[in-house]
Amino acid sequence: GTAGDGAPIVAGTVVYTDVNGKTAAATTDSVGYYRIDLTGFTPPFVVKVTRTDGVVRHSVNVNPLKARGFVTVNISGVTDKIASDVAVAGGRNGAAQLTPQILAAHVSVVATSIAQLRTTLASAIRDAGLDPATYDPLTVPFRADHTGYDKVLDNTIITVLPNGQTEVAPDPALNGGTPPTTPGATGFLAGMWTSKGYFNDELAAEDNTPIQIGKDANDEKAGRACYATNGNGWKLTQFWGCGGCGVGWNIP
Numbered sequence: 001g002t003a004g005d006g007a008p009i010v011a012g013t014v015v016y017t018d019v020n021g022k023t024a025a026a027t028t029d030s031v032g033y034y035r036i037d038l039t040g041f042t043p044p045f046v047v048k049v050t051r052t053d054g055v056v057r058h059s060v061n062v063n064p065l066k067a068r069g070f071v072t073v074n075i076s077g078v079t080d081k082i083a084s085d086v087a088v089a090g091g092r093n094g095a096a097q098l099t100p101q102i103l104a105a106h107v108s109v110v111a112t113s114i115a116q117l118r119t120t121l122a123s124a125i126r127d128a129g130l131d132p133a134t135y136d137p138l139t140v141p142f143r144a145d146h147t148g149y150d151k152v153l154d155n156t157i158i159t160v161l162p163n164g165q166t167e168v169a170p171d172p173a174l175n176g177g178t179p180p181t182t183p184g185a186t187g188f189l190a191g192m193w194t195s196k197g198y199f200n201d202e203l204a205a206e207d208n209t210p211i212q213i214g215k216d217a218n219d220e221k222a223g224r225a226c227y228a229t230n231g232n233g234w235k236l237t238q239f240w241g242c243g244g245c246g247v248g249w250n251i252p
Contacts, residue, residue, distance in 0.1 A: 001033075001073040001074045001075065002031075002074050002141070002142055002143065003034060003057065003075040004032045004076055004144035005057070006146070006150065006154040007032075008031050008032025008033075009028050009057070012034075012050060012051050012052065013026075013050045014026045014034045014036065014047065014048070015049075015050075016036060016061075017047075017100055018041040018042050018100060019042050019043065019100040020100075031144055031145075032144040038065055043062060044104050044107065046060060046083070046098050046099060046100050047059040047061060047073055058095035059074065059076075059083060060073075060138070061138075062110055072139045073138065074137060074138055074141075074149075076137060076153055078152070079138055080095050082113040082138065083166075084166035085113040085116075086102065086106050086109045089109045094161075094163065094164030096164055118133065119132070120169070123155075124151075124152045124170040128148055128152045130149070155171045157170070
């Protein structure tokens with residue numbers, strides 16, 4: 001399979017854990033591709049890749065193995081969402097807590113999660129020239145070359161919330177850069193450079209709390225170019241996009 005977040009995950013450590021607790025590991029190559037021998041293992045599998053910066057993405061495989069054949073299992077922020085949904089269905093707090101036993105008990109959630117992704121990411125999927133009705137981020141082979149399935153990843157914002165659950169959203173630029181205007185609406189940003197700071201790739205403000213848009217501010221921090229409504233009540237006044245990160249919403 002391929003491990004990628006838009007760009008390939010190079011030199012990432014991939015670990016498979018089967019339903020009996022057996023593990024196998026591999027390392028991704030220069031294009032994010034990996035191959036692993038699972039002879040003697042029993043699905044379903046919980047899969048993860050650890051990037052060189054320490055960020056971990058998760059995935060799953062519920063398909064049977066093939067004798068002298070390959071089964072594709074991709075790993076990305078979008079598959080992390082699928083793993084998170086299965087974990088939550090099993091009473092856990094996100095993909096990092098998913099086990100093969102929980103996956104085995106909630107196999108149907110995988111298809112449900114993919115169906116929800118087809119709706120949630122429809123604009124990003126269509127922009128990549130794909131059909132949302134057949135979109136499958138888990139098992140369709142792809143190259144991390146910014147086309148097709150990889151372009152969906154380029155245009156998808158991944159959020160790992162403080163409670164461990166993963167959320168995804170299409171880049172707002174795909175909708176013409178129009179921000180939500182309903183009071184209390186929420187949105188997430190990634191990798192946002194400002195003149196005074198940086199919103200990190202976990203879609204959190206500098207205090208590592210999730211960004212929400214459209215709520216009243218009660219505690220604007222002085223000295224910032226941007227503010228975000230979060231658990232401390234900051235207000236997002238504006239931000240500037242960086243490449244595929246987003247566009248300049250301005251919520252007064």
